[in-house]
Amino acid sequence: MGPTEAFETQTGRYEEWFEENEPTYRSEVRALDRFVDTGAFGLEIGIGTGRFAEPLGIDVGIDPALEMLEHAVERERSVVQGVAEWLPFQDDVFDVALIVTTICFVDDIERTLEEAGRVLHADGRLVMGYIDRESEYGRHYQAIKDENPFYRDATFVSTDELLADLDALGYGDVDIVQTVFGSPGEHDEVDEPRPGYGEGSFVALSARAPN
Template sequence: MPTPSPFETQTAAYDDWFDANDGVYRTELAALECALEDVAVDADTQALEVGVGTGRFAAPLDIPVGIDPAQSPLERATDRGVSTARGVVESLPVADNALNLLLFVTVLSFVDDLEAALQEARRVLASDGTLVIAILDRASPGGQVYQEHKDEDPFYADAEFLRADEVCTALEEAGFTVEQRLQAVFGDPTEIDADAEPDVREGHGDGLFAVIRADPTGV
């Protein structure tokens, strides 16, 4: 029998992390908001977060629908006003060219086939759609620490942390044009003050939290 996912069995601990690390959480949200600044998200937007978890990003970003392979986190996402369904990134329950916006927040570290995941994203996005990806950048100083100690964390023990530059290359190979690169969470995340102004910068390589916005190529 497969070992249950820690996201399924330790949902409360996962969800509580965002409250205990509010400064990091607000900074990550700010980076995503910067990436979405020119993207209209309203009642008519067909938007989806893949790997929605407990809805900590979808809800404040007004992403109406989220999918996740784990049922327990989805119950909390539903409580936060997100419509949910079980599903995985490699096989999205979405018609071709149906979405205006697709959001992946740290989910790509858990996929078995990055190429297949990005090709699936390309399939479901409309020609004028937008893909926003956030990862914990392995090339950053903070990412190197996460990589070294990931086996000590039940949620990241099975993760394969990616570099922002390799994700950008994979996006281009999957039929996307990278439009924006942002980074946040510099230095030791535990030292980020909950009341501090979020620090979001262009580029990647220094910040642990890397955000990449890409559009389908050839539109």
């Protein structure tokens, strides 16, 4: 994963975002919940403080930032310090591998997706959530990234790019929904997810693990 200094030193600011942007956060969770089965044994890659793992029932998380992991432990998640490109787990362990907003911070997207596929059962699902680079929020975050300690080192991706990567690696049976409609700073309602992408700024994607 990329630099973690901001996530180590400004965890409080990170947590405050979820409180100040609750409708956006709840919209994102609602979209991801479409793809995470209750009772599935899951891993969140880039768990952060556990803000998504907890409501989605993801049991295990990995992240390079120790300060973040301490909050995830408080949310009763089992955690390991590590990076997305080298997961310290055996093959075929998890039903679900969740990656939320983390994909724009990894050093190697292809390697991250390979590792996620490796630790999934043959019929397991990769579930991703991210701000689409081509969306209204995506363009906004790119414009201000130099002013934001978290996004300064981010490399935003488009849904088309991710779909091409997943296809090349053998992922299949892709399903996509979108949410967070409207402009940054004006999103004050919890949105219902809609199929596809191209309108909502947050995309939730599910794909079957490579055989």
